[in-house]
Amino acid sequence: MEAAVFILSLVDCCALIFLAVYFVITLSDLECDYINARACCSKLNRWVVPELVGQALATVLMLVSLHWFVFLLNLPVATWNMYRVWKVPMGNMGVFDPTEIHNRGQLKSHMKESMIKLGFHLLCFFIYLYSMILALIND
Amino acid sequence: PLLALRVVNLLQERNLLPLGPVTPPTPCLPQDLQKINCHPEVFRSTLTSIPQTQSLLNKAKLPLGLLLHPFKDLSQLPVVTSSTIVRCRSCRTYINPFVTFLDQRRWKCNLCYRVNDVPEEFMYNPVSRSYGEPHKRPEVQNATLEFIAPSEYMLRPPQPAVYLIVLDVSHNAVETGYLDVVCQSLLENINALPGDSRTKIGFITFDSTIHFYNLQEGLSQPQMLIVSDIEDIFLPTPDSLLVNLNECKELVQDLLRSLPQMFGKTMETQCALGPALQAAFKLLSATGGRVSVFQTQLPSLGVGALKSREDPNQRASAKDIQHLSPATDFYKKLALDCSGQQVAVDLFLLSSQYCDLASLGCISRYSAGSVYYYPSYHQQHNPAGVECFQKDLKRYLTRKIGFEAVMRIRCSKGLSIHTFHGNFFVRSTDLLSLPNVNPDAGFAVQMSIEENLVDMQSVSFQAALLYTSSKGERRIRVHTMCLPVVNSLSDIFAGADVQAITCLLASMAVDRSVTASLSDARDAMTNASIDSLTSFRTSVLTIQQPGLLAPACLRLFPLYILALLKQKAFRTGTSTRLDDRVFAMCQLKYQPLAYVMLMIHPALYRVDDLTDEGALNVSERTIPQPRVQQLSVEKLSRDGAFLMDAGSVIYLWIGRNCNPNFLTQVLGLPNYAAVPLNMNMLPELDTAESQRTRVFVGWLREQRPFFPILHVIRDESPLKASFLQNMIEDRTESALSYYEFLLHIQQQVSK
Numbered sequence: 001m002e003a004a005v006f007i008l009s010l011v012d013c014c015a016l017i018f019l020a021v022y023f024v025i026t027l028s029d030l031e032c033d034y035i036n037a038r039a040c041c042s043k044l045n046r047w048v049v050p051e052l053v054g055q056a057l058a059t060v061l062m063l064v065s066l067h068w069f070v071f072l073l074n075l076p077v078a079t080w081n082m083y084r085v086w087k088v089p090m091g092n093m094g095v096f097d098p099t100e101i102h103n104r105g106q107l108k109s110h111m112k113e114s115m116i117k118l119g120f121h122l123l124c125f126f127i128y129l130y131s132m133i134l135a136l137i138n139d
Numbered sequence: 140p141l142l143a144l145r146v147v148n149l150l151q152e153r154n155l156l157p158l159g160p161v162t163p164p165t166p167c168l169p170q171d172l173q174k175i176n177c178h179p180e181v182f183r184s185t186l187t188s189i190p191q192t193q194s195l196l197n198k199a200k201l202p203l204g205l206l207l208h209p210f211k212d213l214s215q216l217p218v219v220t221s222s223t224i225v226r227c228r229s230c231r232t233y234i235n236p237f238v239t240f241l242d243q244r245r246w247k248c249n250l251c252y253r254v255n256d257v258p259e260e261f262m263y264n265p266v267s268r269s270y271g272e273p274h275k276r277p278e279v280q281n282a283t284l285e286f287i288a289p290s291e292y293m294l295r296p297p298q299p300a301v302y303l304i305v306l307d308v309s310h311n312a313v314e315t316g317y318l319d320v321v322c323q324s325l326l327e328n329i330n331a332l333p334g335d336s337r338t339k340i341g342f343i344t345f346d347s348t349i350h351f352y353n354l355q356e357g358l359s360q361p362q363m364l365i366v367s368d369i370e371d372i373f374l375p376t377p378d379s380l381l382v383n384l385n386e387c388k389e390l391v392q393d394l395l396r397s398l399p400q401m402f403g404k405t406m407e408t409q410c411a412l413g414p415a416l417q418a419a420f421k422l423l424s425a426t427g428g429r430v431s432v433f434q435t436q437l438p439s440l441g442v443g444a445l446k447s448r449e450d451p452n453q454r455a456s457a458k459d460i461q462h463l464s465p466a467t468d469f470y471k472k473l474a475l476d477c478s479g480q481q482v483a484v485d486l487f488l489l490s491s492q493y494c495d496l497a498s499l500g501c502i503s504r505y506s507a508g509s510v511y512y513y514p515s516y517h518q519q520h521n522p523a524g525v526e527c528f529q530k531d532l533k534r535y536l537t538r539k540i541g542f543e544a545v546m547r548i549r550c551s552k553g554l555s556i557h558t559f560h561g562n563f564f565v566r567s568t569d570l571l572s573l574p575n576v577n578p579d580a581g582f583a584v585q586m587s588i589e590e591n592l593v594d595m596q597s598v599s600f601q602a603a604l605l606y607t608s609s610k611g612e613r614r615i616r617v618h619t620m621c622l623p624v625v626n627s628l629s630d631i632f633a634g635a636d637v638q639a640i641t642c643l644l645a646s647m648a649v650d651r652s653v654t655a656s657l658s659d660a661r662d663a664m665t666n667a668s669i670d671s672l673t674s675f676r677t678s679v680l681t682i683q684q685p686g687l688l689a690p691a692c693l694r695l696f697p698l699y700i701l702a703l704l705k706q707k708a709f710r711t712g713t714s715t716r717l718d719d720r721v722f723a724m725c726q727l728k729y730q731p732l733a734y735v736m737l738m739i740h741p742a743l744y745r746v747d748d749l750t751d752e753g754a755l756n757v758s759e760r761t762i763p764q765p766r767v768q769q770l771s772v773e774k775l776s777r778d779g780a781f782l783m784d785a786g787s788v789i790y791l792w793i794g795r796n797c798n799p800n801f802l803t804q805v806l807g808l809p810n811y812a813a814v815p816l817n818m819n820m821l822p823e824l825d826t827a828e829s830q831r832t833r834v835f836v837g838w839l840r841e842q843r844p845f846f847p848i849l850h851v852i853r854d855e856s857p858l859k860a861s862f863l864q865n866m867i868e869d870r871t872e873s874a875l876s877y878y879e880f881l882l883h884i885q886q887q888v889s890k
Contacts, residue, residue, distance in 0.1 A: 033568065033570075038566075
């Protein structure tokens with residue numbers, strides 16, 4: 001049962017890592033002029049909700065299996081994702097808005113956010129891996 | 140520089156305004172470089188001496204940015220037709236007067252410092268017919284010039300001029316009578332529309348359905364095609380909705396003559412603006428062009444329908460103002476679609492009720508269009524507004540226009556642009572997409588210093604605008620500006636351009652009001668003045684004196700900040716309609732610097748004693764130059780007449796005991812009691828005083844592309860309140876007087 005929870009979380013975490021890498025690559029493409037703002041933002045906006053769902057899933061899994069420390073580790077990121085989607089003003093075209101992305105250093109801040117998430121997910125990946133191996137050994 | 144740093148105690152010196160207009164500071168460059176530098180009306184920086192490091196800039200607490208007016212109507216513009224356009228190999232900067240020639244064959248780029256070769260063709264100078272002197276060529280002698288672009292600069296064959304007029308014909312709209320004015324204006328100016336033999340024109344009218352007009356050559360009269368399925372707009376015929384103007388001119392004129400009568404008796408009250416715009420986009424997406432939308436009410440039907448969000452009880456709120464951002468992303472998305480197909484949408488809003496300009500304005504903002512606003516437009520109740528609309532339309536239809544344009548702003552290595560202000564879409568880092576470029580649009584950018592500018596004496600900025608002229612020629616207009624680099628705080632203050640700083644702060648405050656809140660923006664503006672004066676006091680002043688000390692170049696800064704706080708866009712506590720406020724915000728971001736400054740700080744003159752002393756002599760006319768007065772009722776005198784130039788409107792205030800000479804000789808009235816409550820014209824009397832006054836007002840008016848209405852104000856005039864609201868130095872029930880504001884700042888600075 002323990003092992004199953006961690007295997008699921010591991011797979012979820014892998015998906016989140018790939019997603020974070022995709023965000024970083026798309027944003028740096030925009031910075032280097034390989035794609036335009038509209039294409040970049042529509043690509044990224046597509047994956048905002050899946051990322052939210054993936055992160056929420058990992059958090060809930062940890063909560064349900066009573067692993068408090070990892071749950072508390074995941075909770076801030078999950079709430080941040082939800083806050084990000086909630087505070088988008090009505091006139092904007094999603095979390096990534098092509099008319100605003102070049103203003104006020106938004107491109108850089110989105111890039112930084114994605115890099116931090118990438119680092120965080122890598123950390124979580126190793127936590128889940130270790131816990132899964134432990135659980136498998138103990139079974 | 141010494142004069143600019145002269146310390147002024149703002150609490151003591153009351154007469155801070157210069158006699159005439161405020162002049163921009165001159166950059167401290169060597170004489171020969173400054174002579175050929177870009178004209179400040181075209182390209183201007185908030186700091187004419189660029190700090191060497193970002194930390195130095197942060198210490199000065201002044202924003203660093205550029206204000207441009209790249210497509211301004213210029214009287215002298217050198218045009219170069221050359222087979223080779225010389226550009227830097229790495230950064231693609233155009234060769235300009237500030238490059239250095241290492242020898243006759245190599246030149247060093249002033250933006251990226253790469254050494255390039257001079258092409259063979261460039262060695263020959265066609266103007267002086269000499270060889271071997273590339274630095275004498277016009278490209279290297281002029282900071283502003285235009286190239287005729289060869290075919291490498293075209294993604295597709297240059298488009299023809301395409302104009303689409305979209306008219307609201309609901310009952311509300313027809314009642315205001317605007318259709319007569321628009322059709323009349325088009326008929327009069329139909330031959331003056333910029334374009335050539337390929338110019339195309341089309342019309343769409345809409346109420347609850349969309350009406351297209353088949354203007355095919357050969358038809359006896361225009362044929363109207365109605366599409367009532369507004370959920371899924373389609374074009375009823377594939378062509379002949381957009382026709383060649385020259386071939387079908389009679390049909391177009393027939394349509395314009397019959398349009399007002401066609402809808403004279405309409406009872407339709409609904410308005411389907413969203414579907415109409417979608418139809419317009421479909422029609423123009425193949426070629427690109429300009430859409431002019433005339434709207435008189437809140438769109439109520441179909442996609443993009445808006446609800447009334449304004450709460451009339453909140454107009455005079457002393458706290459935050461809501462609903463400054465768009466309600467839906469429909470107009471923004473459509474504007475981006477239009478921008479991708481080189482279609483610009485200009486919006487004319489003629490309405491007496493709330494129209495949610497915050498949402499509607501997006502259609503113009505991101506497609507490089509312009510917004511025109513005529514509140515309470517009505518042909519009988521508001522004849523002055525009708526005249527204003529007519530004159531603005533004439534300018535709009537006949538002014539120069541550029542199609543399918545892009546603009547790139549490049550800076551020297553070490554500087555980078557981080558925010559853009561203006562009506563355009565930023566397609567990628569510093570590439571601005573402008574489907575239409577017009578001579579009345581201003582732009583601004585904010586910069587930061589990424590790498591320290593050590594070992595550099597000067598930095599350069601270049602704005603290159605690539606566009607298709609209305610005659611189908613691909614042209615590139617290049618402006619280059621050079622500014623010195625300094626590393627001391629006092630030099631930075633000496634080079635501060637107070638008007639440019641104010642305009643950039645206004646644009647930043649508009650952004651802040653929309654993304655955060657209005658009170659945040661107001662606080663940020665006040666803090667800008669407090670912080671910069673604190674920085675001056677602590678870092679530059681050697682002797683601490685009491686009072687509020689400012690350098691001479693920034694002496695007007697607190698006055699302008701107070702003016703911004705009392706401006707329609709940012710004021711609280713005074714009843715302001717939401718649409719008026721949003722339009723003021725749009726204008727602050729869109730207008731070029733000169734007109735923004737008039738909007739923020741109108742110019743007040745005494746006109747009952749105009750003399751020819753110190754007058755300007757321009758083309759055989761003697762234009763009197765009265766002194767600019769402070770904006771306080773203290774300066775108004777009961778026995779005089781004062782003229783206030785507020786940019787889009789001019790007030791002529793008559794004192795109760797006004798000089799009877801002025802009343803009879805200039806206004807043609809026997810006494811004060813005879814002054815009517817709404818007088819909008821100065822009669823053409825044959826007296827010297829009348830002549831002088833009319834020449835002065837005419838001179839003020841012809842310096843700008845829009846037409847300011849003249850209002851004559853007397854004690855019981857309905858517009859007296861608007862006139863007095865511009866007296867920014869005075870106290871009101873919701874705002875401080877200038878002196879109180881200075882005391883507040885001084886209190887914060889001395890902490």
